[in-house]
Amino acid sequence: MAITKTDFINFTRCPRYVGLEQVKKENLDADITYDEYKNKEKSEIISELYSEMFDETENETIDLVNKIDPQLEALLPYYKQVEIEAGKIAAKYFDGKLIYADNTNNQECFDFTNEGILYKCYVDIYNENNDSINIIEVKATTSSKFEKLGCSIKGEKKSIFEKIDNTYYLKDELGNIDMPIKKYDENRMKLLNRYHDAGKYVYDLAIQRYIIENEYKQSNNSSKQIKYYLAILNHKYIFDGTYEKENPIYNKDENGNELITFIDLTNITSEYQKIIEEDEKKLRKYIMESNISECKFGPYCERKKKSECKYFGPVCSLKIPAKNSSLNYINNGFGFKTEKGDRIKGLDLINEGYIDLLDIPEEWIEKENHHIQRDCYTFNKEFIDKEKIKALIDTIEYPIYHLDFETFPCPLPRFKGEKPYIQSPFEFSLHIERAPGVCDKDKDNYVFLAKTMNDEREEMVKKMLEYMDPNKGTLLAQNVPFEKGRIKELANIFPKYKKDLMKLYDRGFDLIWLVSTNKKIYMDLGFDEQRASRINYYNNKLSGSYSIKKTLPVFSDLSYDNLEVKNGTEAIVVYANYNNFTKEEYNIKYQGLIDYCKQDTWAMVVILDALRKLIK
Template identity: 40%
Template sequence: MKISKTQFINNIKFSNSLAPEEIYRDSIEQSAFSNELKLEDLMQIENRYKVESLIENVYEEESDETLDEKIDLQLEMMMPYYKELEILSGRAIKDRFGGNVIYDLDTFKQKRFSYLHEEVELFCFLDGYQEDEEMIRVFETKATTSNKFSFEKYNFKLNDEKHPMFTKLSSGEFVPTENVMENLPDDYYKKEAKLLDLSDSLGKYIYDLAYQRFVYENDENKTKKNRKYYLVVLNHEYIYNGKVDQYGKNIYENDLVRFYDLTTLVAKMDQQLKNDLDKVIKMIKDNIKVNESIINKNIPERNSLYIYLDSHHGFRDENNKRLDLSDLINNGIVSALDIPRKYLNRKNNQIQREVIDSGKPYYNYNKIKDGIKQLKYPIYHLDFESFNAPLPRFRGETPYCQSVFQFSIHIETSPGKCDKDLDHYGYLAKDKRDNRRELVEKMLDIIKDDGGSILVYNISFERTRLQEFQLYFPEYKDRLENIINRLFDLLHIVKNNKKFYELLGYSKEEASEINFYHEDLQGSYSIKHVLPIFSNLSYENMPVSNGIDAMIAYNKFDQLNKKEYEKLYNDLINYCKQDTWAMVEILDALRKL
């Protein structure tokens, strides 16, 4: 039986109960073992997984949307960047290491190896394979960024000082710090254990490379040369300088990508891969098939265990033993009502449970009213739409930069005084060229220096975009700083913000509690969940109804005839307008409580 990397890893995830809420429906089909699968089928599975992974990285930071919504349109949108990354990574490998390089992100064109064990044949397809007289280097390219490897994300303590888990060599490559530093503390190896865990956000990439090594090292046809194993990722510190070639195509330097030599790290996972292979073989012999019911463990669509806020931190039983979500699910606790009340040791979870049991929403009226009192008029309700490309498009941008192409503003001059149409202002780029300056200048014309609050929903997104504008256009730094200082997050009133309410005089305990909960939220305070509770407005049936739709629509600007373009342009305006009007409606409803 032939098995691909994606099949192998997905089945290990399923068997370890790591995947119920994160595996896409397509992965069910991709994970099924079958004697009918040919090598070409495995290649198709791997190709599909590669591009879906690219989409996952596009949305993982900024979106509530699920990846199985309009997946084909998303793939079409990201494919040019995927192909460009292939070219850039291959060039960087050739320039850095020389020798003979076989590099391609298309599985059908890759170097491949296999390992036959007990009638199971594992296959690996290598993104990059480089060979010279002394060494063979294997490369696995991930469309994620080096930020996941950064000092801020992964560090260990030595003599009360923090040190990076990965160290940059003079050659420019990064290696595990144990490669260059002796007598490391226990804290280093505790952090390393996380990196070797498939469930870790970075560990999943390292496991991926470890699988490639495991298959290659057991292939009877491998050469006897020394071998190294690398992850290739986008450099999160790379800033595009705006250079283009004679055809107007962006020119990127080789330092757009970073190389992580993880040879010593993935070697430590050899025994784990052997154990996992035995587990997969047992699944096949026992005829255990992964299907949707197994993945979801009959988890209900409404009021599932996942709706509890901070549930990723687990729960505590009567003996104060930590219980992870997977522990509970494997014991048949899949509904929010299944879990014993005594396990709900967080006040916010207790509030949620009471709301579900009683069928009545919860409000902390005092906190909501005190929060609203902090607003200053006129209120500028502000929302940005952006295109999140893996490769920077314009000068000053970095990989996966949120490149703003649209904004919407509703101006509320006094409490409740705002007309949906007459008090609306906005900007939408006419094409996919660099229109950022025009956008910023238009915004600065609309938002006056009058001290009025600038209301947003989830402040980190708009604040970061404004800070980026300061870097792109330093001549407007002070005016943009004025806007940043006036930002006010409506989510602080709808949900909570501990620091905000402590400054208003609330106790630490009450400041930590949510201000509002309704069963229809289902654990999410996204504006699309909140709006229908306070208004008759809805995003349903809108041609552009979420951030993914907006990106897809913007990306099509240069592919449409005049009539199609005008319709899509207006659809985008209406969508972004809905976002800011939603804030007006929600705020007005909260005032009237």
């Protein structure tokens, strides 16, 4: 059982991981086949796609410990296609022999053995010409993560990267740093942080380099210069809607952008080699010790990220209460200031023994909302500011359009006007509340759901404008920026409907403003700053969160448990599997999607009604 790149990344997280994984030491020098290798990497690929496609970690988690939901595998062809497109575009920019995913079994493989452990990797795109070798690792992430590393100078955004001929280079390598050196270095250092959003890809490529260079060292076999690149999706690319035999053709867009862009990380992965060498020593030590005893939490747990350690939920976090722990204070990213003036936050609170919400010393609590939360917990009571809730409810214009979209954030743009990972809507549910409390679950519900995976967006827009009058009423959603964002995108893609869609956009109202707060809106209503910043409602069941998953059980007995489709992740995978279902399965799942989205908007109607009753 060779150590793959994914194993390397996970086994070096902490001393405990290898022990939990029960790695068999005896056969770590045994080779694995291409298929076994790819199979081991599959969960990583799905988790990578998953982390790009799904924004929130709090609402839905995926159990990657023992299984991958087979439906999630419907996402794999999209990843494969990204690899193929990357290979095609690499052929335009790199001379010489090119080997990539199109002919997988020929993928270039590297390995080396050290102290009885075989390390192995396959190269996504291998390019060789007379003078050099280029190693290109394909990742289904986007260039925005790299481009945004930098700072603002006089309102102008500066990046530490510059793009020349479809490849990003670090500006220090080009000799044209255009920001204060301190800022530049701070951002560049992020690339050397394996738990940073962009740094994790650099770490991955640096392991690749480590294996490749060790193979060459052991075999004494290369004199050519080797360069190391990432190939990733260009976040600025807009698909022009060209198809050949129903397959999208990704030409350069009208701004000259390629779908795939490259990042030259040769120098930075070189700097990384000492660290990787140390990590390899650690890895060997962890394997030899195979220790499952508890260890401290750290950034390596990647809590709440989609790359969260698979043992966090089922094993290591069991000592943290599921509700009302010290981690559940509302919006507490900066943590608490101790008597000594230090800040302590996140999992360090747990490491230091502050586990329950009440374990945090009262003197550390600075924010009024945290005092409210603590009071509610201590005395098991509810907090409510009826006046604020009433004042905002009174501003709502009828009819209320309770709207929710289901979207498919495909890595590759599928339809004209789309970018990589655009949240492409395929369904909406709408409940129309014509006067306070006047809304029937079935009769006042309108659902549009695409029947196929083809482009049905225009029909969807027409239906939206048929059901909603853009000149009156309120567009209400839970997390309204999401719904507004989709409406704006559709408005730009379909200029014919732009005026009306933007009128709807301007009527957006967030249900969360009533339960939590919105400082600006309440100040506009005449509340002073302190009260406007204060939450409107709190109940222990919320456990510091105003997500729909938490608010719904507080205000209703509605449940998603008996539905065929129970959450947003399932909705996406059902849609992604449209073409894989039998007719019968399709009918059941199609209805499941209708029921799920309808439940989302009905939940909003129910919560709003419960709030009205609460303030009477």
